[in-house]
Amino acid sequence: MTAALAVYLSACSTMPDDEEAEPMVSVSNDSRPLSSFALPPDQQDCYDRTSEPYTAVVDSHFHPRPFGGSAIPAPELFNFFDNTTVRFVNYFGIGQVLDLQSGCTYYLDCPGVPASPSIKNDFVNGMEVMAYPHENLHITLSMTFMDLAHPENITSLIELYDKEYPGMFSWSGELNVMKQALLGNLHEPATKESIDGWAPFMAVLQERGIPVTLHSDLGNDANPTEFLPLMEYVLASYPDNKIVWAHMGLSKELANMNPYEHVTIMQRLLGDYPNLMLDISWDVLFNAYHEWGPVFINFFNSHPTRILPGTDFVAAGTKSFDQYAKELDVTSRALKAMDDNAFRHIALGENYFRLMGLDYYAPDICPTTAAVSAGQ
Template sequence: MNAPRITRVAQALSPLFVTLPTLALLSACATSAPKPESTASGEQTMVASTRTLASFKLPPEEQACYDREKEPYTAVVDAHFHPRPFGGAAIPPQELFGLFDKTSVRFVNYFGIGQVLDLKSGCTYYLDCQGVPASPSIKNDFVNGMEVVAYPHDNLHITLSMTFMDLAHPENIVQIIELYDKEYPGMFSWSGELNVMKQALVGNLHEPATFESIDGWAPFMAVLRERNIPVTLHSDLGKDEDPTKYLPLMEYLLDKYPDNKIVWAHMGLSKELTTIPPNLHVSIMKDLLDKYPNLMLDISWDVLYNAYHQWGPIFIDFFNAYPTRILPGSDFVAANTKARDQYAKELDVTGRAHKFMDDNAFRHIALGENYFRLMNLDYHAPQVCKKTGN
């Protein structure tokens, strides 16, 4: 199969950008990155928002405008959150709600872990258990559904997501969706995070999707399309020695399913791809967003931040230029072994880019307008307060 157009462009552009000094490009934000408040002991704490879930029901003009100088820069929406780990115990639901209450988050996507570690292994994290199979499963989704019903919270809007899909073997996906319809009627309104190609899981026998298996997605993608259900896909863009190695997979599925609402997790980055020149990365994202109107990107996971050490002008300009095509998220995995302040820290790191966005991008991304419109929710982002003086 010939490489699609963007792949060829990327291969041509790569030598032009590979020698650019990445840190220099990003230095404009390096010294001005905002910091959470610090306690007397020096530990950082997240500033909680005083805005309630109910306040977002009001039309924008009836809400208090959002004062960016006084209110949190972290997102109102966590569109990429895992309430259960790959294996082992999760943080109890009531504790999770307490963690959200201490931050700015009022809307959250409950992503199951689509590929669960063998229960008999005793493993919590896949990278600590190389060789232990991680297999597609309904386990996480069903537990999430039960807990959402058992532990309601009036200051948090939870979107349940189907994450069981085996994209390498899609033959029975529609039948399993029918099982969800029976057991949890009308409760699952998102799909993903689903793994197209996740290099980090290959050591746990992850089987990536192929061009042939993508063809076989048609029946379940039709169901998602008919129900207006977005799907978040994890598809590694490439690896350090070949930054666009897996781009053809993403291009192929976007060509095949242009009418589906597809969210590309982490803008294609991963721990295996940390040295791609930002110019090249952004040019690929722009080309795909221009070509596929239903594509959105999520900027979850601290890998995006750590890969470039700071969010720099290239990325902020990109977000400002495509304000309606980006979703925020933490990619937090709620293992019970984690310190309880870890969520706020990850939300802060993944939200630092918001600080430098213009007001329009901030409102659409951090304040949730993109999420509300994508989901056809009856919620509204507040207007951003106009600056006074110089």
């Protein structure tokens, strides 16, 4: 066991149960502004893992608006990022917006209230990004309106986005293929027939090099791989698209899957589909890391170029900076235990930059860090 992994497991074992607990470490990183990542690695200061934060510089899975109700104002939200390590963020709308007349903020608190695909979140996100430019933050806007069960009008709506926000939306998702938690809000999962109907809009995404983040539950405790064939059908149907599988397929409904089985499935799919990447956002994954750290850390180290970090934070107006800081900390604890190569690619953004074709670069890891992470 490496020294980094031992520290990680120790941190996991002492994690407080209190949801409002403060982050265990400071997540600020004032010495790494956005502009520093525009320099080639040999022109940047190397990253000293013994003294600099382990939290990610990329939040590739972030929701600036809730399912319903008020959101954290954009200027306040940007301060959140300024006071953490995050310099790059994906703005995911909420693809299934709750009925505006319901007064609901969170879908699980409102069973029976419809959550329907909508362009509302995306358009508000686009307007706010234009209204509040920020020199220390790179925001990637994402199209999240797509109804994967009824894809007939998706391409025409993409044309609407092109007209209203030309060139601004360069990601797609989070889109729900199968999300068990939303079934109580009339979510309609995709079927193999509807997946066949994705072909026109997936062709647009492929042509433009736009990644798509898909939420597709792997299964549940009764049947851990119940919905795996659905995701495999997507991958087999669209192997040339850049597909990011959110949360590695895990969910609250799947809390007890054998970690070796999970990792074996992920390894097979990464081998079969070179354009597939895995999103390790959401603190649900921490439940798996907490008990089975070595299994997952070894998997991440073995596939350093195929993983993206994220929080899955939903910026409801009732939430505070401390809550975001805690979620960033918890979802970054696996990063702390990764080897230097994986840490640079995942935590420091190299995977994100290359996937997006951005002119940014992750810094090299300081040589002194390598000895520490190797347990020397």
